[in-house]
Amino acid sequence: MGRHRTSREDLRERIRRRRLTVGVLGMGYVGLPLALEYARAGIRTFGFDIKPEKISQLQQGQSYIRDVPTAALAEQVQTGRLIPTGDFRHCADCDVLFICVPTPFTAHKDPDISFILQATESIAATLRPGQLIVLKSTTFPGTTEEYVLPLLQRTGLQVGEDFFLAFSPERVDPGNRVWTTANTPVVVGGVTERCTELAVAALELVVQKVVPVRNPRVAEMAKLLENIFRSVNIALVNEMAQLCDRLGVNIWEVIEAASTKPFGFMPFYPGPGIGGHCILIDPYYLAWVARRYDFVTNFVTLAAEVNESMPFYVRGLIEREIARLPVSLERARVLFLGVAFKRDVDDLRHSPALKIMELLWHDGVRQLAYYDPYIRSVEFLGRRLESMPELTPTLLRQQHIVVITTDHSGVDYEMVCRWSRVVIDTRNACRHVRRSRARVVLLGSGR
Structure with missing residues (x-):
C-alpha cells in the first residue's frame, strides 16, 4: 500500500x-x-x-x-x-x-x-x-x-x-x-x-x-455531442439551402431574419461541404459504436450524408453554369478561390474544394486551377497542383467560372466580381459587393 x-x-x-x-x-x-x-x-x-x-x-x-x-x-x-x-x-x-x-x-x-x-x-x-x-x-x-x-x-x-x-x-x-x-x-x-x-x-x-x-465515457461522449451538434445544424441549413434554390428564396436572408429572435435560435450557415478533422468524422464514430449496442443513429447519420452530398450539389451548380456558356466541359476553365477547409487557415484536411475538383475532373473538366494564399500546393488525383501566385484581373478574365469555396478574408471580392464572367459563391463571401452582382450565383439564393 x-x-x-x-x-x-x-x-x-x-x-x-x-x-x-x-x-x-x-x-x-x-x-x-x-x-x-x-x-x-x-x-x-x-x-x-x-x-x-x-x-x-x-x-x-x-x-x-x-x-x-x-x-x-x-x-x-x-x-x-x-x-x-x-x-x-x-x-x-x-x-x-x-x-x-x-x-x-x-x-x-x-x-x-x-x-x-x-x-x-x-x-x-x-x-x-x-x-x-x-x-x-x-x-x-x-x-x-x-x-x-x-x-x-x-x-x-x-x-x-x-x-x-x-x-x-x-x-x-x-x-x-x-x-x-x-x-x-x-x-x-x-x-x-x-x-x-x-x-x-x-x-x-x-x-x-x-x-x-464522472469517467472517460462521459468525456468521450461529450466531445462527440459537441461536434455532432454542429454537424446536424449545418446539415439542416445545407438542406434548406438546396430547397431555397428551388423555391426562389435566399437562405442567407432567411437566416439573417431568423437571427433577430433573441432566444431559441442559433445561426448556422450552408457551404460547399464539411471539412476538417472532427465534424465530418465524428458522426460515423458514434454510428459505429451505436451498432455494437444494436442501435441505429438514423438522424445523426442522415445529417452526415446531407453534408457529404454538398460537394456533389456544388458540382451540379458549376456544370449548370458551364452549360450556359459557349464552351464545353473539356475546354471550360474553372478557378477555385480557397482550398483550405475554412477561412484563414492552412488546413487541407477533408477539404470540400478538393472533392469538388475531383468530381469535375471525372466529369471531363480538365482545366482546373486554384488560388489560396495559405496553401501553396495540393496533391490532386496523384498530381501536384500549385496555387496561382497572385489573384489578378487578368487571371480572373481568363476563367469561365470562378468558384469561391473558402472565404479567406484577404481576398478582394469586389475585384473578383468585377473581372469574372461567372462567380459561384458557396460562402456568401460577396455579400458586401455592390457592383457586378448579376455575375454572382450564390448557393441557396434561389437563382
Missing part, C-alpha cells in the same frame, strides 16, 4: 511544485500547441512524433502550423524546455503523457484508432509507477477503458494505484485567435477518482478552466 500511495502522492507533489516532465505524443494541430503551452509555463516538455521531417523542423525552431508562431516555438526549443524527438524511449522520462494523434476513419467509414494504439504501445514499453496518461484524441465512448487501459495493464501495473489514466478531449479551433489552448475550458474524466484528480491538476497548469466529469 505504501508504494501505491507514494506513486500518487509523489506525482501530485511534482505537479503542485511544477517539477515534472511532460510528454506530448503527436505534434499536430492539437499536440504542438499543447506542448508549447507547457514549455512556456517553464515545464520540461518532450514533443514526440513518428515523422522525422516534423521533428527536424521543430528542432530547428520552425513551426509548420499557422497558429503556432515560429518565434515562440524557437524560444522554447532554444532554452531546452521543449524537446522535439522521435525517440519514444524518452516516454520513461515523463511524468505526464498526452496522446494527441489522428483518429481517421477507414474507406468504409469505420473508426481507425490505430494511431492511438500505436502511441499507447510506445508508452507501455516504458511505463513505470507514478505516470499519468491522458488521451486527447477524439474517439468513440469506450476507447480509453476498453482499448488503451488493457494495453497499459499488460505491464502488470494497476490503474489508479501505480499509473493513472484519463480522457480529456481536444477543443482546438484552427485559426481562432480568441479561444486558444490556454483559455478554452476542457473536460476530463479519469478511470478512477485518483486519475481524475491528477489529470485535473496537470491540465490546470496550462488551462484556465478544467471541468471534471
Whole structure:
C-alpha cells in the first residue's frame, strides 16, 4: 500500500511544485500547441512524433502550423524546455503523457484508432509507477477503458494505484485567435477518482478552466455531442439551402431574419461541404459504436450524408453554369478561390474544394486551377497542383467560372466580381459587393 500511495502522492507533489516532465505524443494541430503551452509555463516538455521531417523542423525552431508562431516555438526549443524527438524511449522520462494523434476513419467509414494504439504501445514499453496518461484524441465512448487501459495493464501495473489514466478531449479551433489552448475550458474524466484528480491538476497548469466529469465515457461522449451538434445544424441549413434554390428564396436572408429572435435560435450557415478533422468524422464514430449496442443513429447519420452530398450539389451548380456558356466541359476553365477547409487557415484536411475538383475532373473538366494564399500546393488525383501566385484581373478574365469555396478574408471580392464572367459563391463571401452582382450565383439564393 505504501508504494501505491507514494506513486500518487509523489506525482501530485511534482505537479503542485511544477517539477515534472511532460510528454506530448503527436505534434499536430492539437499536440504542438499543447506542448508549447507547457514549455512556456517553464515545464520540461518532450514533443514526440513518428515523422522525422516534423521533428527536424521543430528542432530547428520552425513551426509548420499557422497558429503556432515560429518565434515562440524557437524560444522554447532554444532554452531546452521543449524537446522535439522521435525517440519514444524518452516516454520513461515523463511524468505526464498526452496522446494527441489522428483518429481517421477507414474507406468504409469505420473508426481507425490505430494511431492511438500505436502511441499507447510506445508508452507501455516504458511505463513505470507514478505516470499519468491522458488521451486527447477524439474517439468513440469506450476507447480509453476498453482499448488503451488493457494495453497499459499488460505491464502488470494497476490503474489508479501505480499509473493513472484519463480522457480529456481536444477543443482546438484552427485559426481562432480568441479561444486558444490556454483559455478554452476542457473536460476530463479519469478511470478512477485518483486519475481524475491528477489529470485535473496537470491540465490546470496550462488551462484556465478544467471541468471534471464522472469517467472517460462521459468525456468521450461529450466531445462527440459537441461536434455532432454542429454537424446536424449545418446539415439542416445545407438542406434548406438546396430547397431555397428551388423555391426562389435566399437562405442567407432567411437566416439573417431568423437571427433577430433573441432566444431559441442559433445561426448556422450552408457551404460547399464539411471539412476538417472532427465534424465530418465524428458522426460515423458514434454510428459505429451505436451498432455494437444494436442501435441505429438514423438522424445523426442522415445529417452526415446531407453534408457529404454538398460537394456533389456544388458540382451540379458549376456544370449548370458551364452549360450556359459557349464552351464545353473539356475546354471550360474553372478557378477555385480557397482550398483550405475554412477561412484563414492552412488546413487541407477533408477539404470540400478538393472533392469538388475531383468530381469535375471525372466529369471531363480538365482545366482546373486554384488560388489560396495559405496553401501553396495540393496533391490532386496523384498530381501536384500549385496555387496561382497572385489573384489578378487578368487571371480572373481568363476563367469561365470562378468558384469561391473558402472565404479567406484577404481576398478582394469586389475585384473578383468585377473581372469574372461567372462567380459561384458557396460562402456568401460577396455579400458586401455592390457592383457586378448579376455575375454572382450564390448557393441557396434561389437563382
